[in-house]
Amino acid sequence: xxxxxxxxxxFLRNHKAAAGALILLFFLVFAVIGPWIAPYSPDQTGxxxxxxxxxxxxxxxxxxxxxxxxxxxxxxxxVVVVGFLAxxxxxxxxxxxxxxxxxxxxxxxxxxxxxxxxxxxxxxxPLLIIITSTQQSNGWVVILVIGLTSWAWNxxxxxxxxxxxxxxxxxxxxxxxxxxxxxxxxxxxxxxxTALIASGFIGTVVFTVLTEITLAFVGISVSEWNWGTVxxxxxxxxxxxxxxxxxxxxAGLAIALLGTGLAxxxxxxxxxxxxxxxxxxxxxxKTATGRRVRMRIGFTPVTGAPxxxxxxxxxxxxxxxx
Amino acid sequence: MDVIxxxxxxxxxxxxxxxxxxxxxxxxxxxxxxxxxxxxxxxxLTLHRGRVTALVGESGSGKSTVARxxxxxxxxxxxSVRLHGQEVKVxxxxxxxxxxxxxxxxxxxPFASLNPVHTVRYTLSRALRVHGHAGxxxxxxxxxxxxxxxxxxxxxxxxxxxxxxxxLSGGQRQRVAIARALAAQPEVLLADxxxxxxxxxxxxxxxxxxxxxxxxxxxxxxxxxxxxxxxxYFADETLVMYAGRMVEGGPSETVTQHPAHPYTRLLIxxxxxxxxxxxxxxxxxxxxxxxxxxxxxxxxxxxxxxTGCRFHPRCPHVMERCSTETPPRFEVPDPDGAPTTQxxxxxxxxxxxxxxx
Numbered sequence: 001x002x003x004x005x006x007x008x009x010x011f012l013r014n015h016k017a018a019a020g021a022l023i024l025l026f027f028l029v030f031a032v033i034g035p036w037i038a039p040y041s042p043d044q045t046g047x048x049x050x051x052x053x054x055x056x057x058x059x060x061x062x063x064x065x066x067x068x069x070x071x072x073x074x075x076x077x078x079v080v081v082v083g084f085l086a087x088x089x090x091x092x093x094x095x096x097x098x099x100x101x102x103x104x105x106x107x108x109x110x111x112x113x114x115x116x117x118x119x120x121x122x123x124x125x126p127l128l129i130i131i132t133s134t135q136q137s138n139g140w141v142v143i144l145v146i147g148l149t150s151w152a153w154n155x156x157x158x159x160x161x162x163x164x165x166x167x168x169x170x171x172x173x174x175x176x177x178x179x180x181x182x183x184x185x186x187x188x189x190x191x192x193x194t195a196l197i198a199s200g201f202i203g204t205v206v207f208t209v210l211t212e213i214t215l216a217f218v219g220i221s222v223s224e225w226n227w228g229t230v231x232x233x234x235x236x237x238x239x240x241x242x243x244x245x246x247x248x249x250x251a252g253l254a255i256a257l258l259g260t261g262l263a264x265x266x267x268x269x270x271x272x273x274x275x276x277x278x279x280x281x282x283x284x285x286k287t288a289t290g291r292r293v294r295m296r297i298g299f300t301p302v303t304g305a306p307x308x309x310x311x312x313x314x315x316x317x318x319x320x321x322x
Numbered sequence: 323m324d325v326i327x328x329x330x331x332x333x334x335x336x337x338x339x340x341x342x343x344x345x346x347x348x349x350x351x352x353x354x355x356x357x358x359x360x361x362x363x364x365x366x367l368t369l370h371r372g373r374v375t376a377l378v379g380e381s382g383s384g385k386s387t388v389a390r391x392x393x394x395x396x397x398x399x400x401x402s403v404r405l406h407g408q409e410v411k412v413x414x415x416x417x418x419x420x421x422x423x424x425x426x427x428x429x430x431x432p433f434a435s436l437n438p439v440h441t442v443r444y445t446l447s448r449a450l451r452v453h454g455h456a457g458x459x460x461x462x463x464x465x466x467x468x469x470x471x472x473x474x475x476x477x478x479x480x481x482x483x484x485x486x487x488x489x490l491s492g493g494q495r496q497r498v499a500i501a502r503a504l505a506a507q508p509e510v511l512l513a514d515x516x517x518x519x520x521x522x523x524x525x526x527x528x529x530x531x532x533x534x535x536x537x538x539x540x541x542x543x544x545x546x547x548x549x550x551x552x553x554x555y556f557a558d559e560t561l562v563m564y565a566g567r568m569v570e571g572g573p574s575e576t577v578t579q580h581p582a583h584p585y586t587r588l589l590i591x592x593x594x595x596x597x598x599x600x601x602x603x604x605x606x607x608x609x610x611x612x613x614x615x616x617x618x619x620x621x622x623x624x625x626x627x628x629t630g631c632r633f634h635p636r637c638p639h640v641m642e643r644c645s646t647e648t649p650p651r652f653e654v655p656d657p658d659g660a661p662t663t664q665x666x667x668x669x670x671x672x673x674x675x676x677x678x679x
Contacts, residue, residue: 169434176393177502178422178452181414187448191439 017268023261031080038070060246075226087205089147094154102162119152154200337401376557426503432495449505572664
């Protein structure tokens with residue numbers, strides 16, 4: 001092993017996080033370059049109607065001879081932008097309201113909790129359908145409505161967790177050490193909420209992507225291309241009955257893959273922020289004699305040759321002071 | 323003795339009282355009195371430099387609340403706290419930080435008192451930095467950290483600095499917690515049952531460490547415990563609490579060997595002793611007189627504490643006066659007539675006080 005070999009950041013050394021990040025990166029790249037590398041305009045009609053994948057049309061064509069590959073490429077940007085922006089709005093709101101309502105004593109905290117309960121029962125999807133069908137359907141309206149309606153669940157989770165954290169001994173200990181309140185919130189409480197915040201963010205992104213695709217699928221915001229629009233046309237033209245699998249399978253797989261990537265990232269974050277779930281070093285090690293040993297918790301392999309001393313793994317200071 | 327005591331007194335509490343309000347029920351909303359838990363009532367104590375004062379009592383007697391009140395983690399309902407003779411009125415902010423520099427608290431549960439997301443290095447450097455003992459450069463900080471860990475005998479320091487709390491044993495964690503308290507270079511250490519969550523085999527090690535630190539750093543230590551035997555081992559002075567009130571106090575040896583208050587006697591007799599096998603609880607020999615076997619009973623409700631002496635419903639020597647008047651502190655005469663500093667809040671000693679005066 002060369003000493004100055006490139007090393008991944010600790011977070012990405014986790015296999016799940018690395019796989020999730022790779023998938024996400026894949027979609028982010030296509031969100032940026034998709035419209036440039038698309039071979040056709042997604043609206044450009046042609047003479048080859050509902051034909052399967054070929055070298056000219058990688059994912060086939062639809063009922064107007066439009067190229068489905070180009071539609072997916074162009075649609076990626078809409079999916080990613082709406083998903084992440086709405087997820088970011090919802091996460092920031094849930095952090096502010098959740099932690100404040102958990103940490104503030106008395107009336108202030110209670111009223112913020114009531115507010116999140118009210119937003120919890122607001123049905124986001126019907127609300128979206130109403131707003132987007134009356135308004136000129138626009139990406140920003142979708143982002144704002146999803147972002148402003150989907151923070152409440154995470155806010156409640158964060159309030160509950162903050163309530164349980166604020167009376168913990170280590171928070172009291174930080175106060176007894178003389179730390180200021182803002183420092184306690186940001187450096188003592190917030191790191192313990194990282195898993196919740198990250199998983200809340202990723203969960204909201206998944207929810208947002210699905211909501212946006214659902215809206216397009218039911219035919220409400222089909223003016224801009226996204227994966228839902230492709231599925232909308234496939235469904236309305238009976239793609240399944242025509243055996244035109246290329247029409248809906250790539251879009252469905254893209255949705256599933258993005259969801260998987262985000263979920264893997266979520267698991268990775270969870271293991272990263274909770275030191276207890278972190279594995280310490282490689283599980284398989286090579287011994288001096290070249291044998292491979294699998295390390296397990298509560299089991300110290302004794303692999304030295306006979307007569308060779310196996311050094312103790314750790315020294316307990318209690319033994320000396322007794 | 324009293325002259326020396328006055329000179330070395332660091333932290334004094336007088337009439338310390340804490341009542342926790344209970345959530346109001348329907349009747350109280352309609353105009354009754356709001357109910358409170360009388361966690362601590364009129365506790366008076368003094369901590370001296372270089373001396374260990376033990377506060378002994380059973381669960382729920384309010385001894386941990388006293389520590390939290392002294393650390394200003396909770397606001398007292400009444401009474402006063404004096405640091406170096408100056409009244410302390412702190413609600414937070416810079417004043418609290420200045421107070422924390424002199425008075426530090428060690429928590430009972432080392433598994434809960436260290437933030438699981440921070441390494442030992444972070445926890446200790448914050449404690450050093452908050453009180454300005456971190457030095458100017460990284461090397462100075464490292465030196466301060468090494469000194470701190472060496473002081474609690476976690477050596478070599480480098481082995482522990484990068485560790486997270488979950489990688490340490492209970493005893494090691496408690497040592498880190500003690501190191502965090504020492505980082506402020508305090509004068510007073512409030513140790514809230516520092517060994518009760520530890521394995522029996524390592525308790526003595528931590529207690530000896532605290533004693534050595536007290537001697538090296540000339541600290542005043544408040545040692546809170548439910549184990550009166552460890553108070554005798556560790557403390558110079560022992561105070562006994564029952565149901566939120568102090569009932570007895572004096573030199574540890576006297577209080578544990580010649581307990582004056584009936585509650586202290588019960589407490590000492592309730593400790594398992596192989597030599598008393600089969601004699602039952604609550605039986606004590608006083609003036610050659612064997613009392614009947616007493617039921618230990620239960621501590622009273624702190625919402626509606628008994629009137630007068632709080633121990634009277636359980637006391638084998640209960641008198642009429644006990645249920646009506648709260649006993650003040652009475653000096654307990656030494657059996658040999660020598661001067662004594664032992665006192666008990668019990669009417670049993672009222673007459674002797676009067677005759678002595």
